[in-house]
Amino acid sequence: MNNVSSKTRDLAKLGVLAAISIVLVALIHVPIIAAAPFLEYDPADIPIIIGTFAMGPAAGLLLTVVASTVQGLTVSAASGGYGILMHIIATGTYAVVAGNIYKHNKTKKTAALAMLAGTVCMTLIMIPANLLITPIFMTVSRDVVKALLLPGIIPFNLIKAGINSVITFILYKRVSGILHR
Numbered sequence: 001m002n003n004v005s006s007k008t009r010d011l012a013k014l015g016v017l018a019a020i021s022i023v024l025v026a027l028i029h030v031p032i033i034a035a036a037p038f039l040e041y042d043p044a045d046i047p048i049i050i051g052t053f054a055m056g057p058a059a060g061l062l063l064t065v066v067a068s069t070v071q072g073l074t075v076s077a078a079s080g081g082y083g084i085l086m087h088i089i090a091t092g093t094y095a096v097v098a099g100n101i102y103k104h105n106k107t108k109k110t111a112a113l114a115m116l117a118g119t120v121c122m123t124l125i126m127i128p129a130n131l132l133i134t135p136i137f138m139t140v141s142r143d144v145v146k147a148l149l150l151p152g153i154i155p156f157n158l159i160k161a162g163i164n165s166v167i168t169f170i171l172y173k174r175v176s177g178i179l180h181r
Helices: 002-027 043-055 057-073 077-102 106-140 142-179
Strands: none
Touching: 002 043, 002 057, 043 057, 043 077, 043 106, 043 142, 057 077, 077 106, 106 142
16 A cells, blocks of 8 residues: 555656646746747756656656646647657656666766756757658758757757756755655
8 A cells, every 4th residue: 555655646746747847838938049939948847857856767758748748738739749749859858868867876966967968968869850850840841950950959959958957956955855755
């Protein structure tokens, strides 16, 4: 019975973190790159990374899929399936990489390195993801996407993940006690 109640508590925590993620993207989303104003910063990944650090990379990936899907069907419905897929690829990569690094040595230094690695991996994976997926969903040529990589897509991913990493670094230890109770 104890194992069931523990799993129920973890599921409830994930649900709360997903809800916070959805509320954050609904309230805060601003363009940050003039070359690609459709790419908007939002802090929705912060609760996902907090959940990843607290409960592991598999939980972080599950949280990413749930939050991305709900966001894509509600508050970010204009981007539809494209937005859902791209968010899962980007944040899922970040969460799995950072979560796998952090789970082995839960220190501030490791957290910082994990988030740096997650940021770099997310940025790198979004290059081929955008080159392959964006032309299909946005009905533009691959050359249009290539032209946006350096002035828009790459800096956007670095900035978005960087901001979310800094905020997560500041908040995680403060809220981790709640998640570990």
